[in-house]
Amino acid sequence: MKRQCPEVDFVCRGDGEQLILDLLERLEDPAEVAGLTWAKDGAVVQGR
Numbered sequence: 001m002k003r004q005c006p007e008v009d010f011v012c013r014g015d016g017e018q019l020i021l022d023l024l025e026r027l028e029d030p031a032e033v034a035g036l037t038w039a040k041d042g043a044v045v046q047g048r
Contacts (some may be wrong), residue, residue, distance in 0.1 A: 009038060010023065010037070010038045013037060014035045019034070019035050023036060030047060032047065033048075034047055034048050
C-alpha cells in the first residue's frame with residue numbers, strides 16, 4: 001500500500017473511531033495502537 005500510495009502515513013484496519021483517538025495519544029510511538037499499519041524505515045509495521 002505504501003509503495004502504491006506514498007502520501008499515506010497510516011492505514012486503519014477495522015473501526016477507526018477509537019483507533020484515531022489512540023493514535024493521537026501515541027503518535028510518537030504507535031506500536032501499541034491496535035489495528036494500525038504504517039511504514040518505518042522502509043518496512044511495513046502492524047500494531048498489536
